Amino acid sequence: MTAEVHVALRGVGKSFSRAESSDVVHALGPIDLELRKGEFFAVVGPSGCGKSTMLELIAGLTSATSGSVEFEGASIAGRIPDGVGVVFQEDACFPWMTIRDNIDFGLKRAKLDAVERRDRVDRAIAMMGLSGFAESYPAQLSGGMRQRVCIARTLVMKPRLILLDEPFGALDQQTRLLMGDELLKLWRLSGATVFLITHALDEAAMLADRIGVMSARPGRLLDVIETGWPKERDSRIVEDPRFGEITARLWRSLREESMKSMGAAGASS
Amino acid sequence: MTRAGLWRIALVTGFAGAIEVLCLTGTIDKITMQAPHRMLVDLAKMIASGSMNAAIAKTLTNAVLAFLPAIAVGILTAVALFPFKRVRNVLDPLFATYYAIPVFAFYPLLIVMLGLGDAPQILLGFMLAVVAVIINTLNGLDRVPRVLIKTARVNRMGPLATAFGVMLPSAAPYVLTGVKLAVAYSLIGIIGAEFIMSRGGMGYEISFAYNNFDNAIMYPLILLILVVSIGVNTLLGLWEKRLMLRKSGR
Amino acid sequence: MKAQTRNAAINTVLLLVLVTAAWQLLYWSFGDAALRSPAQTLAYTVKLFSGEMIWPHLRETMAAFAVALLLAAVIGLSIGFTLGYNRFAADVFEPMLVALYSIPKITLYPILLLMFGLGMPAKVAFGAIHGIIPIALFTMNAVRNVRVVLIKTGLVLNLGRGEMVRSILFPAALPEIFTGLRVGFSLTLIGTLLGEMFASQRGLGYLLMNAIGLHNIDLLMALTTILIVFAATASIVLLHYDRKIHARL
Numbered sequence: 001m002t003a004e005v006h007v008a009l010r011g012v013g014k015s016f017s018r019a020e021s022s023d024v025v026h027a028l029g030p031i032d033l034e035l036r037k038g039e040f041f042a043v044v045g046p047s048g049c050g051k052s053t054m055l056e057l058i059a060g061l062t063s064a065t066s067g068s069v070e071f072e073g074a075s076i077a078g079r080i081p082d083g084v085g086v087v088f089q090e091d092a093c094f095p096w097m098t099i100r101d102n103i104d105f106g107l108k109r110a111k112l113d114a115v116e117r118r119d120r121v122d123r124a125i126a127m128m129g130l131s132g133f134a135e136s137y138p139a140q141l142s143g144g145m146r147q148r149v150c151i152a153r154t155l156v157m158k159p160r161l162i163l164l165d166e167p168f169g170a171l172d173q174q175t176r177l178l179m180g181d182e183l184l185k186l187w188r189l190s191g192a193t194v195f196l197i198t199h200a201l202d203e204a205a206m207l208a209d210r211i212g213v214m215s216a217r218p219g220r221l222l223d224v225i226e227t228g229w230p231k232e233r234d235s236r237i238v239e240d241p242r243f244g245e246i247t248a249r250l251w252r253s254l255r256e257e258s259m260k261s262m263g264a265a266g267a268s269s
Numbered sequence: 270m271t272r273a274g275l276w277r278i279a280l281v282t283g284f285a286g287a288i289e290v291l292c293l294t295g296t297i298d299k300i301t302m303q304a305p306h307r308m309l310v311d312l313a314k315m316i317a318s319g320s321m322n323a324a325i326a327k328t329l330t331n332a333v334l335a336f337l338p339a340i341a342v343g344i345l346t347a348v349a350l351f352p353f354k355r356v357r358n359v360l361d362p363l364f365a366t367y368y369a370i371p372v373f374a375f376y377p378l379l380i381v382m383l384g385l386g387d388a389p390q391i392l393l394g395f396m397l398a399v400v401a402v403i404i405n406t407l408n409g410l411d412r413v414p415r416v417l418i419k420t421a422r423v424n425r426m427g428p429l430a431t432a433f434g435v436m437l438p439s440a441a442p443y444v445l446t447g448v449k450l451a452v453a454y455s456l457i458g459i460i461g462a463e464f465i466m467s468r469g470g471m472g473y474e475i476s477f478a479y480n481n482f483d484n485a486i487m488y489p490l491i492l493l494i495l496v497v498s499i500g501v502n503t504l505l506g507l508w509e510k511r512l513m514l515r516k517s518g519r
Numbered sequence: 520m521k522a523q524t525r526n527a528a529i530n531t532v533l534l535l536v537l538v539t540a541a542w543q544l545l546y547w548s549f550g551d552a553a554l555r556s557p558a559q560t561l562a563y564t565v566k567l568f569s570g571e572m573i574w575p576h577l578r579e580t581m582a583a584f585a586v587a588l589l590l591a592a593v594i595g596l597s598i599g600f601t602l603g604y605n606r607f608a609a610d611v612f613e614p615m616l617v618a619l620y621s622i623p624k625i626t627l628y629p630i631l632l633l634m635f636g637l638g639m640p641a642k643v644a645f646g647a648i649h650g651i652i653p654i655a656l657f658t659m660n661a662v663r664n665v666r667v668v669l670i671k672t673g674l675v676l677n678l679g680r681g682e683m684v685r686s687i688l689f690p691a692a693l694p695e696i697f698t699g700l701r702v703g704f705s706l707t708l709i710g711t712l713l714g715e716m717f718a719s720q721r722g723l724g725y726l727l728m729n730a731i732g733l734h735n736i737d738l739l740m741a742l743t744t745i746l747i748v749f750a751a752t753a754s755i756v757l758l759h760y761d762r763k764i765h766a767r768l
Contacts, residue, residue, distance in 0.1 A: 061674055086675045090668040095767050096690040105686075106676050137767055157676075273610035280611070301633045359530045359537070362755045369705035369750035371712045371724070374743040377731050381553035449621055456623040464625070464717060465731060472626070479629040487629055494626045502621040506614075 003036035006193045007058060007161065011067035013218075014053050026218040028053050030067060033212065033221060035161075035193055040184075042196045042204035044250060045214030046258040051197045052089075054219070055165050058195065059086050071161065085159030085192075089166040093138035093146050100125070100134040103152045110157070124152040127186070144175045148182075155186060162187075164196045168203070176200070177235045180207055184234060201254070205246040206237055213253045216260040223253050303488045312489035321474060321490065328459055328471040329497070331387055335394030335455040340448055342395075343402025348432050350403070351410045367400045373461050380466070390467065394458030398451035405450065409443025410436055445509040452501050456494065531755060555740045564741040573726075579639075580722040584711045587643045591650025591707045592700060598651070599658020599699070600684070603692070609659060616659075620652045624710070628717045635718075642714030642722065649710025650703040657699020661692035694764045701757040708750060 013029030028050035035041050045051050056062040057069050060080035069076045071084065093102050103124055107117045125134055128148040138146050147167055154162060164183075168176040180203060187194050198204050204211045205227065213223040227246055229237060237243055285305045291297045292304035303311070315321050350357055372393065379389035413436050421431040437444065463472025471490050478487035539557050546556040555563070567573050598616075602609040628645065635641035665688055673687045689696075715724025723742055730739040 059675060061671055080675055080677050082677070084675070086671070088668045088671060090666065092666075092668045092672045094669065094687070094690065096693065109676060109678070109682075139767055271610070273607065276611045277615060281615075302630070358526070359533050362531065362534060362751060362758060363538075365701070365754040365758045366705070366747070366751040369708045369754065370747050371709060371716070371727060371743070373713075373716070374727055374731070374739060374746075377734060377736070377739060378549075378553050382549060453621045453623050457625050460623055461625045461713075464628075465728070475626065475629060479632070491626050491630065495622050498622045499618045502618065506617065 003038065005034045006037040006039075006072065007033075007035040007195070008070040009033045009054075009058070009067065010070070012054075012057060012064045012069055013066040014050065014057065014062070015065045028057075028217075028219045029064075031219070031221055033224075035195060038191055038193055039209045040187055040194045040196070040207060041210050041212065042198060042208035043212045043214060044198060044201055044204045044254065045219055046216050046254065046260070047199065049214045049217050049257070050219035051214060052165055055086070055163050055195065055197050058161075059084060059163050061086075083160040085154035085157055085162050087147075087150050087154050087162070087164045087167045089169045091138070091143065091146050091170075092150050095138050098135050098137060099130060099141070099149055102138065102149050103156055105153060106157045120156045124156045127155075128152045128182070144171050144179065147171065147179070151183075151186070155190065158190070159192055161193045161195065162190075164194065166197055166199060169199070176203065177206075177238075181234045183207065188231060201247050201250045202238065202243075205243055205250060206233075206235060211246075211250065213250060214257075216257045222257070225249060299484070300482060303484050307485075308488045308492050311485045312492055315486070315489050321471075321486070324469055324471050324474045324490075325493070327387070327469050328456075328463065331391050331459045331470070332394060332455045334387075335391045335458060336398055336451055339395050339398035339451050339455060340402055343399045343447065343451070344406050344437070344444060346399070347403045347406035347410065348437070351407060351432075351436075357407070364400060364404050372397055372458070373465060376462055376465055385466070385468075390459050390462040390470075393462045394455040397454040397458040401450035401454055402444070402447040405447030406437075406440065406444050409440025409446075412443065413439045442509055442512045445505060445512065449502050449505045449509070452505070453498060456498055460494065527755075527759065551736075553736075555736060559737075560740045560744055563737045564744060567738075567741050576722050576726050580711065580715065580724065583639060583642050583715070583722060584646060584708055587646030587711050588650060588704065588707045590643065590647040591654055591703050594647070595651045595654025595699070595703060596658055596696070598655035599696070600662055602655070602659040603662025609663070613656075613659065616652055616656055620656065624649060625713060625717075628714070631714070632718045637718060637720060639719075641718040642711055642724070645714030645718065646707045646711030649713075650707030653706055654699045654703035657702065658692070658696050661695030661699070662688055664695070665691040694761075694767075697761055697764055701754075701761055704753065704757060705750065712746065 009031050011030045011032060013031070014027050016025045016027055017023070031054065043051050043054065053062065057064055058071070058076070060076045063077055071081045074081070094105065097105070100121060103121050104117060107120060112120075121134075125131055128151060130145065130148060130152065133141060133145065138149065141149070147170070151167065167183075168179050171179065183194075183196075184207060196204070196207060208227060209229065211225045211227065212221050213225065214220065215222050225246065228242075288297070288302070289305050292299075292302060292307075350360070375396070376389060376393055379392050383389045383392065417435050417439055418431065421435045426434060459470070460472035460475075463470040464476050467473045471494060475487055475490050478484070478490070542554075542557050546554055598612075602612055624645075627648075631641050631644055635644055669687055669691055670683070673683050678687065712722075712724040712727070715722035716728040719725045723746060726738065727742050727746075729735070730742060
């Protein structure tokens with residue numbers, strides 16, 4: 001099956017220069033990767049391997065030191081492209097706005113008419129199980145619900161590419177599984193390409209069509225695993241013996257890399 | 270020296286230089302301001318001749334006498350108040366209002382109570398300084414991580430040992446912020462009182478010199494006060510920075 | 520919310536009772552030579568307000584304070600936002616602001632007098648320089664401490680610089696900015712009054728200084744009470760809103 005290429009990273013690398021000293025830290029790459037239109041792609045890797053940097057490169061929040069990133073055939077050079085939505089790991093709700101205003105934030109800027117906006121926001125609120133909280137403030141909600149608000153805020157913009165940076169990292173395991181189900185449903189409904197960064201192997205194994213495994217810093221793609229799940233799936237596939245095989249394969253590729261980055265972290269602190 | 274530090278020095282030098290030029294060209298007249306180099310020369314002469322030594326000694330001694338008790342009393346009061354949420358809620362508006370009130374209005378009352386010597390001035394400086402220490406120490410105690418207090422309890426430390434062995438050290442950077450403000454406020458109290466009614470001290474000499482258009486005494490004295498307060502604060506600031514670094518673990 | 524308001528009211532009354540009791544005790548211990556009792560002061564204050572003498576001074580002080588506060592807010596916020604945005608400028612100027620914050624500004628009054636002369640501009644300047652620095656420092660830290668993820672959210676939506684300030688940075692920084700304005704309010708007030716005490720021939724500060732010089736204890740106590748009541752009322756209201764804004768976070 002050869003689908004249309006939606007995002008392409010070609011020889012992408014990123015280095016930082018430290019503020020205090022003149023040493024250059026090679027954080028990422030080079031990476032070559034193509035995301036197919038409409039696929040669910042997950043990235044796992046040891047902490048500090050540059051996963052989040054990769055996401056920021058695709059989002060246009062930072063620019064590559066070498067290589068190029070293309071979205072829908074056009075190059076992204078630190079410019080934020082239209083049609084891309086990002087959900088961050090941290091709580092990105094605006095604490096001074098109600099839930100409704102938070103979700104409406106991007107739409108208001110897009111100058112859609114009021115009826116359309118209201119309709120989209122109402123549907124997102126219902127879909128994300130936030131009914132009854134529209135006029136609440138984020139501080140009155142649980143962490144899981146706040147993250148749903150952020151997802152809803154991204155979805156109402158109808159992005160063609162959704163980037164998620166460990167969106168469930170702060171949630172407990174049960175909530176994560178359920179949020180995973182919702183994410184799969186949203187992905188099927190929206191038809192968008194999803195790029196998910198996670199440190200949880202089971203999350204990647206359950207959600208993604210393909211999983212990229214990254215090395216310790218400077219992060220490179222070690223392996224790309226096809227899960228072969230059907231499009232219609234949910235968290236119950238954890239019972240499937242293939243789920244265990246995929247998770248085990250991920251851990252085999254990652255174990256050594258994780259130990260490397262743990263050693264590095266131990267030495268630096 | 271960092272790049273920002275160099276810029277800072279350049280800016281300050283440039284500013285002083287600009288004033289110097291404006292004074293020398295007469296754009297700023299002599300009655301308004303002395304040229305900066307004159308201030309320095311006058312200051313050196315004043316210190317060499319010792320003409321103001323008594324005034325300088327009096328003001329700085331009184332400031333120290335106000336400052337040190339303010340720190341001790343301020344910290345102890347904060348530690349004592351900290352557990353009593355209710356009392357603090359009642360006192361909060363008082364703290365919030367305190368620095369908007371001209372505390373100098375109480376100077377005559379203090380003179381009647383303590384006589385027209387140094388005591389009412391010292392008390393005024395103390396009164397101004399102590400509240401800054403209390404407010405900032407309480408602020409710091411509020412931010413002590415819960416887990417540290419729990420650790421102290423697990424180690425079966427008593428309330429006093431917890432306060433002085435765990436909570437105050439953890440709150441130290443905030444206490445230091447209060448101490449820095451206390452330096453300024455004790456000086457404000459002493460010098461302000463000397464402006465209003467006094468038989469000596471730097472404040473008295475400044476206002477005497479002002480009334481006699483004696484810029485050769487007024488500007489050097491003002492400069493000296495600024496140098497002393499900025500100097501003490503910079504030293505405390507360095508200490509504060511070290512504490513903060515230790516706290517953030519970098 | 521209701522219970523909170525009631526508690527605040529009870530606390531305020533309690534504080535009022537405590538201060539009045541302490542005052543009365545002080546009066547009993549030191550007598551008429553040093554101070555007046557709360558009742559005497561209240562009576563004199565009423566008399567003062569029913570007379571003509573105080574009104575022009577009150578108006579003068581209020582006008583000076585209003586202008587000084589406006590200046591302090593505008594200049595302080597501008598400096599704060601500029602430094603909050605510009606890391607390098609902040610590195611250069613922050614230590615200077617902190618140093619200026621820490622100097623006993625009261626010693627500068629002769630310089631301001633020589634620059635502005637005796638009158639309105641001198642005391643407005645004195646009030647404003649007391650207020651500018653805390654407002655600038657609080658605003659700078661508030662802008663700097665806006666969580667990066669909120670800014671990134673704005674970037675993803677392609678917000679322009681102006682819109683970023685208006686719809687993300689400002690509201691996110693508002694609680695801390697408000698605290699800065701609250702502190703700035705207090706310090707501008709004291710600055711204006713000190714300016715009037717030392718560099719003016721009108722206004723409540725001038726009256727206060729005069730009362731100190733002439734040992735007019737009635738006037739002294741009444742003026743102090745008026746100023747404290749004004750400052751306390753404003754502080755309590757501002758503190759209330761400060762807490763309300765912070766509670767949302």
